[in-house]
Amino acid sequence: MPKRLSTILQYCLFLGLGVFLVWLSVRNIDAQKWQEIKDALRHARFYLAIPVFGMLLLSHYIRALRWRLLIEPLGYKTDKTNTFLAVLIGYLANMAVPRLGEVLKCTLLARYEKVPADKLVGTIVLERLIDAMCLLIVFGLTIITQPGLYARLSDTVFVSREGASTEPSGGWGQFILPVLGGLIIIAIIAWMIIRKKNFGDLLRLFRNIGLRIWEGLTTIRHLKKRGQFLLLTLCIWALYLTSGYIGFLALEATQHYGFPEALTVLSAGSIGMIVTPGGIGAYAFIIEKTMEMYGLQQSIAAAFGWLLWIAQTLVILVGGLISFLILPWYNKRKA
Template sequence: MFIGLLGFWLRAWRWKNLIATNETITVKTIPIFWSLMFGNLVNLIFPRAGEVARCGAVRKTYPIKFGKIFGTVVLERTIDMLFMLFIIALAFLLEGSIFIEIFKNLVSLDAIKGFIVEYFYWALLFFLMLLLMGVFAYQKFKKTAWLGKLRQFARQFVSGLETLIHMENKVGFWVATFSIWIIYFLMMYWMALSIPATHTLSATSVLMVLVMGSIGMIAPVQGGIGTFHAMVAFILLYYGVSEEQGKIFAMLVHTSQIMIVLILGGISFLYLFRKKKVTLNV
């Protein structure tokens, strides 16, 4: 559980580096950590709402524009997605035969081709209609106050994305990002070694399990509950682990993370409720 806590702390420290970029106030890791844990707690109730909730939690502590904070969240998630694609590519190189077998069992190329042919033109037409409606709406409402606020939010959002370019500790940011994924792998690997049904799994096999579990966590459900377990149990079948044992393994891995979120998320609520907002020195 300690290494899982370290992973959350690294996430908070990494996010703090983005938020603090170009700010005149000092942004500390501890309030950002509690904001992150609060967002994770909200995600257990309302999928993906935690990403907005943690932005609001940061705003409760620091007078930073919401659009910028949200931009850093999108940037952070995009980087995590790119790293996950890298992990998938690495797993494919190391466990290519399993990848190909899964692909053959789950994916029908003919079905994909038929779907693209049938719906491509409809999708293109829908996109063009949205584009035309957007242009029309802009021309009609470009002088209204709410559109001005939308443009202001967009500028703040872009400034959040640009923090990756302007932040000071770029090396630390990328080391933290890489370390987070190392921690995910070690948590799963050590858990596999501690269970008789999975203790014979190789490191590359656990990497495949990590890939499938990560894909399960992407699903828009509360904390990946159900989808994570199903994906992990599914891939473990290919390594000779029964479905029942696979689900037990997934439950142990997932529960250890959920317990951290529930405990620290609850504490974060109390922390943020009592925390006073930092004021700008003029």
């Protein structure tokens, strides 16, 4: 299968999943609930979007500084502005095509900073592994502070919450995991048939992936400024958490929630951002179900989920587009 066609099919799959989750999010909202959403938004404190935008933008800048620390052991010290603009452009590209952002930001930085792009790829792998470990820590803190939370979240997603009923909603929830598992198996079989691969090739693929992950993990031992790296990582996730807490203050119905609930929103929302490009559909749907678990009305929970997603998306859209325009001008001026 041509690489371009494979990329298009992959994007269509993720986009289709996002559209499906958008439909799940709005399918039970009738005229009365739409009115409730309008009323909630009419009294929303939209001025709080300013500090949220600032925090999210600052988190991306700190992420750029952290990336520079990973690049330094390679023998290169990149410009802070170039690194920051490349990070924003990468996020923007990821909203269009999954993983394109990682390739694009390495290419841009290689062009303007004269760093070999193949060496930068290793730092991206390591950065993603570190983010995955941080997300696991967030999950752990959420479970410690709120035992039994994810069991209740699973029930909220797959079980009807209307009244006191505990019957499956339409019976579809119990089939989601088997269907997803089946699709993964079909995709693997299709890959083996199209590429004319056998099980040995599949095992070698998994082995190579494992070796790359291990190689990425071991490179952190060459990091000279480990304390600074850990501090920047902590700041990134603290800004994510605080921006979610400020989001609670935007609506009257959510302003009584605190940092434990914000921790849950952070962990659940991170999954939503991974599932589909830019978290379209998935982020709002998962946040909606998370807030329903805390007793928030379904229509308000849906509005809250979309508000958070829109805030994060606007930062990427505006910041990424401006960075795309500024990057060549900045380097021409610097030269």
